Amino acid sequence: MDPTDIARWQFAIITVYHFLFVPITIGLSAMIAGYETAWIRTGNEHWLRLTKFFGKLFLINFALGVVTGIVQEFQFGMNWSDYSRFVGDIFGAPLAVEGLLAFFLESTFLGLWIFGWDRLPAKAHAACMWLVHLGTLFSAYFILAANSWMQHPVGYRFNPETGRAEMNDFAAVLFNKVQLVTFPHVVLSAYMTGAAFVVGIAFWHLRKASRASKAQDVKLYTRAVRTGAAVLLVAGLGVAASGDVQGKIMTEVQPMKMAAAEGLYDTETSADFSLLTIGSLDGSEEKFAITIPGLLSWLGTGSTDGTVAGINQLREQYQDTYGQDPGEKYYSPGDYTPIIPLTYWTFRIMIGLGLLAAAIAGWILLATRRGRVPQGRLILWSAIALPFLPLFANSFGWIFTEMGRQPWAVFGLMTTAQSVSPGVSTFEAATSLIVLTLIYTVLGVVEVRLLMTYIRRGADEIEPPDESEPGADKPLAFAY
Template sequence: MDPLDIARWQFAITTVYHFMFVPISIGLSAMVAGYETAWLRTRNPMYLRLTKFFGKLFLINFAIGVVTGIVQEFQFGMNWSDYSRFVGDVFGAPLAIEGLLAFFLESTFLGLWIFGWDRLSGKLHVTCMWLVHLGTLFSAYFILAANSWMQNPVGFLFNPDTGRAEMTDFAAIMFNKVQLVTFPHVLLAAYMTAAAFVVGIAFWHLRRQPPGSEDATMWRKAVRTGAALTLVSGLGVVIVGDFQGKVMTEVQPMKMAAAEALYETEEPASFSVFTIGTPDGKEEKFAITIPNLLSFLATGTFDGEVKGINELREQYQETYGEDPGAAYYSAGDYTPNIPITYWTFRFMMGLGFAAMAVAAWVLWATRRSRSPQGRLLFTAVTLLPFMPLFANSMGWIFTEMGRQPWAVFGLMTTARSVSPGVSATEMLISLITLTSVYGLLAVIEVRLLLSAIRHGADPIAEDELPRVRTDDDADKPFAFAY
C-alpha cells in the first residue's frame, strides 16, 4: 500500500470527524450566551433553564472536540514532516497565537462560567460565556488563516538554502483575500449548524408537552429562536459564499472548473444542478443545467468566461513544469478528483438550502403559539441538525480535494508533503488505532448527548435562582454547576 494514500485517508477521517464538533461549539456558545443575556434582561426562568440545558450540551461537545482536535497537530509531525518543515516558519505564528490566546481564553473563562454560578455577578458570569465565544472566534480565525495561506500563499519568501517558506508579512497572511471571505463563511455556517441543532432538540421536547403548558412555551421559544437563526445565518452563508466563489475563481480557477466538471472553456458558462456522466467525469450523458449561472458564480457577470480544465491544465504544466525531480513540484495534469469535487460542491449547497427551507417551514408551523404534530414536519426537523452539519463536511472536502494535487497551492504538492521515513505499515497501524479511538469517542459523545437531551431542562425553584454575589460570599467555595 502507498504510504501517501494511507496518510491522506487518516488525515481526512480525523479532520472531518473533528470538524463536526467545531461549528456546534462556535454557534452553541453564542446561543447559550444569548439565552443567559435574555435571562438577565427579563428574569424569566425559562431563559435560565435553556441556558443550563444547552450549556450542558455545549460542554459535552466542547470536551470531545478538544480531545479530537489534539490529534490534528500530532499528525503534522507523524505523517507530514516534509510539509511541516516547509510551512513551519509561516504557520508558527498564527498557530501559536491560536493556542496561547484563543484556547486559553476559551478554557479559562469556560472554567469561570462553570464554577461561577452564585459566585460571580450575573453580568460578569454571562460575560464569561461571551468571552468563551470570542475565544472560539479567535481560534477559528487563526486556524483559517493558516488554511487560507495553503489556498493562496502570500506574505512569504522561499529560501532555497533551507527549502522552507519564510514569513515576511504577518498582516498579509492574516488578511489574505481568501481568509477574508472564508472566515465569515465558516462562522455563519457554524451559527447555522448550532441553531439547527437547537431546533431539532427543542422541537422533539415541544411535541411531548401539553399545549399551553409552561414547558411548551419554553421549548417553542427555543424552536423559534433556533429556526430564525438557522434561516438568517443560512442567507448569510449564501451571500458570503457568492463572494467566496469569485475569489476562489481568481486564485484557484482549476477548483471552480472542477466544481462544474467543466473541461472546455465556456463564455458564458452554465451551472448543472444534476449530471449523469462517465465514472471519470469527463463525458456528460445527461444534465439539468441553469444557463449562465456558473459565469455569475465565477465572475459576477452572466456572460463571463470560465476557463475549463483542459486549458488550465496546459497553463499549469507550462508554469509549474512536468519534471518530477523539480523542487516542490511534481509531474501530472494538476487536476483534482472531478467526481468528488463536483458532487461535494452540490451536496454542500443542497443540504444548506434544505436546512433553510425546513427552518422557514418550522417558523410558519409554530406561528401564533401553534404546536404542530404532523409526522412529515417532525421527520424533517429530526433530520434538520444533520443538514448543515454534513454541509460543513462536504464544503471542507470540496475545499481540500479541489486544491489537489497541491498541499500548498503552486508551491508544494501533497505527494512531496508526506513523511519520508514512515512506512506504510506504521501509517496503517496509526490509521486503524485513531479510527478506532474516534469511533469509541463517537459512541461516548452520542450516549452523553442523548442522555442529557432525554433528561431535558431541569425545573428551577424560586430559591434556586442565581443571586447577586455579596461580601458575605467572600469565603464561599466555587461549586461545579453540572
C-alpha cells in the same frame, strides 16, 4: 496501499471527525450567551432553564472537540513531516496566537462560567460565555488564516537553501483575500449548525410537552425552537451571500477548483451552471448535462457574460507554469486535475443540505406562529433531522475545499505526495490509522451516549438556592 494513501485517509478521518464538534461549539456558545443575556434582561426563568440545559450539552461537545483537536497537531509530525518543515515558518505565528490567545480565552472563561454560578454577578457570568464565544471566533480566524495560505500563498519568500517558505509579511497572511471571505462563511455556517442543534432538540421536547399538557414547558421549548430557527434562517442567508463572494475569489485564485466543481471541461463565455453532469469514466469529457444558462459565469465572475476557464485549458496552462509532472501518483503526468466526481458532488451536497436546512427553519417558524405546536409526523422528523443537515454540509464543504485543491497541499508550491513523511513505513502509518480510528469510534460512542442521556432529561426546573450551602455549584452538576 503505501504510506501516502494511509496518511490521506488518516488526515481525512481525523479532520472530518474533529470538525463535527467545531461548528457546534462556535454556534452553540453564541446561542447560550444569548439565552443567558435574555434572562438577565427579562428575568424570565425560561431563558435561564434553556441556558443551563444547552450549557450541559455544550460542555460535552466542547470536551470531545478539545480531545479530537489535539490529535490534529500530532498527525502532522507523524505523517506530514516534509509539509510541516516547509510551512512551519508560516504557520508558526498564527497557530501560536491561536493557542496562546484563543484557546486560553475559551478555557479560562469557560471554567469561570462553569464554576461561577451563584458566585459571580449575573452580568459578569453572562460575559464569561460571550468571551468563550469570542475565543472560538479568534481560534477559527487564526486556524483559517493558515488554511487560507494553503489555498492562496501570500506574504512569504521561498528560501532555496533551506527549501522552506518563510514569512515576510504577517499582515498579508492574516488578511489574505481568501481568508477574508472564508472566515465569515465558516462562522455563519457554524451559527447555522448551533441553531439547528437547538431547534432539533427543542422541537422534540416541544412535542412531548404538548402531549403531556405541560403549558410552561410548551412555552419554554417554543422559545428555543423559534429563536433557533430564526438564527438558522438569518445565518443561512449570510452563508449564501458569503459563499457567492467566496466562489468569485476561488475562481480567481484556484480556477481549476471551480471548473472541477462544475464539470466544465472547456472554457466558456456565459457558462451554464450544471445541475447534473455525467462525464466519461476517466473524467476527460462531458457526456450529458442539465444546466441553468449563464449562472456559472455569474457565480464565478459576477456577470452572466463572464468567461470561466475549463479543465482542459487549465491543465495545459498548469503544465506550462508548473511543469509536466506534479509528482502525484494519483494523476497522470501533468494532469493537475482533482477527482472531478468528488469535487462536483461534494460542492452540490454542501449547497443542497444548506438550502434544505434553511427551508426547514423557515417552515418551522411559520408552523409555530402564535404559540402553535405542529403535530404532523413530517415536520417532527424534519426537525429531528435538522441538526445533521448543516453539520454534514460543513463536512462536505471542507472535503470539497481540500480535495478540490489537489494535487496541491500548498497551491502552486508543494504537492500532497511531496508532503508526506519519508521515514514512515506502511506498517507504522497503518498502525496509527487503525489505533486512532478505534479511539475515535469509542469517543463517538461516549459522545452520543452522553448527549442522548442529557437530551432526554430536558431542561431542569429551577430550584431555589440552598441557604445552608451558600454558593453551592448546582446548576451544571452532572450525574451519569
